[in-house]
Amino acid sequence: MTSTFSFLLRAPGEPGHRVWAISDIHTDIKQNRDWLYALSNTTYQRDTLILAGDVSDRLETLYDTLTHLRSLFAAVCYVPGNHELWIRRREYPHSIAKFWQIRYLCDSLGIHTQPLKLSTASGNSVWIVPLFSWYMQPDEGAGSLFMEKPGEDSTLSMWSDNHFTSWPPMATVPTVADYFLKLNDCHVRCHYDAPVISFSHFVPRSELIYSTPAERQGRVLTDPYPQFNFSRVAGCTGIDTQIRQLGAIIHIYGHQHRNRNRVIDGVRYVSHCLGYPRERQYSSGAQAVKSPRLIYDLSEAKE
Numbered sequence: 441m442t443s444t445f446s447f448l449l450r451a452p453g454e455p456g457h458r459v460w461a462i463s464d465i466h467t468d469i470k471q472n473r474d475w476l477y478a479l480s481n482t483t484y485q486r487d488t489l490i491l492a493g494d495v496s497d498r499l500e501t502l503y504d505t506l507t508h509l510r511s512l513f514a515a516v517c518y519v520p521g522n523h524e525l526w527i528r529r530r531e532y533p534h535s536i537a538k539f540w541q542i543r544y545l546c547d548s549l550g551i552h553t554q555p556l557k558l559s560t561a562s563g564n565s566v567w568i569v570p571l572f573s574w575y576m577q578p579d580e581g582a583g584s585l586f587m588e589k590p591g592e593d594s595t596l597s598m599w600s601d602n603h604f605t606s607w608p609p610m611a612t613v614p615t616v617a618d619y620f621l622k623l624n625d626c627h628v629r630c631h632y633d634a635p636v637i638s639f640s641h642f643v644p645r646s647e648l649i650y651s652t653p654a655e656r657q658g659r660v661l662t663d664p665y666p667q668f669n670f671s672r673v674a675g676c677t678g679i680d681t682q683i684r685q686l687g688a689i690i691h692i693y694g695h696q697h698r699n700r701n702r703v704i705d706g707v708r709y710v711s712h713c714l715g716y717p718r719e720r721q722y723s724s725g726a727q728a729v730k731s732p733r734l735i736y737d738l739s740e741a742k743e
């Protein structure tokens with residue numbers, strides 16, 4: 441790796457560095473903001489947080505949230521979700537312009553949106569690699585995660601992105617998803633000298649959209665929006681292609697507000713979403729989100 445990337449090196453004698461993950465914290469909602477400010481201000485001081493998108497479409501809320509998380513954690517790694525790229529007040533010409541403004545904001549706050557290497561004094565290391573992403577709809581190419589759903593509204597009339605995002609002409613790539621995947625090319629092509637944990641906001645594989653019998657056990661599942669087909673806007677296969685090119689051992693993602701922890705073809709896929717208060721009312725056991733999830737501990741890692 442080149443020296444332009446950020447490093448977080450531990451002082452001799454310090455304990456191993458832990459990596460936590462969370463997504464979809466939506467801190468423009470009061471209950472979620474209360475959750476944020478109830479997090480311990482001592483537990484994570486030597487640790488790293490992966491924040492896999494969907495904080496707020498309001499930059500002032502994003503600023504406050506990232507600033508607070510940066511005070512709790514030694515490092516925060518972040519990618520924007522779809523909510524961040526909404527333009528409800530028409531303050532940007534399009535969502536790509538807002539994306540780059542968010543990148544600038546992150547740089548000013550010391551929030552990592554580029555690969556970050558964590559190392560311990562004993563020599564254990566891990567790379568955290570963000571993957572920018574968007575979803576590919578079924579009419580945009582074979583990379584879509586689309587699966588047919590009976591009775592669906594193919595116009596996605598209820599989908600807020602259709603009303604609040606705006607895109608400039610894509611001169612060099614065919615889709616918005618391809619634009620963001622292309623931004624990852626330089627990181628994907630690099631050689632990493634330690635295990636890699638990657639993360640994106642959007643879903644990298646279609647099977648992750650659907651729960652397994654074990655995940656459904658003891659839960660009564662209902663479809664609150666029978667006309668809405670999430671697979672149309674879930675993610676794209678290009679994300680998983682880049683995960684595999686990186687050789688990642690763990691991939692963190694969000695977007696669906698469904699928690700997952702599965703190993704598929706040697707990669708562990710973890711989704712740990714705070715989501716909306718109404719969703720948490722029906723969560724229990726492994727589905728209950730009370731804090732970020734511990735996903736990696738360098739003190740226990742074996743090189």
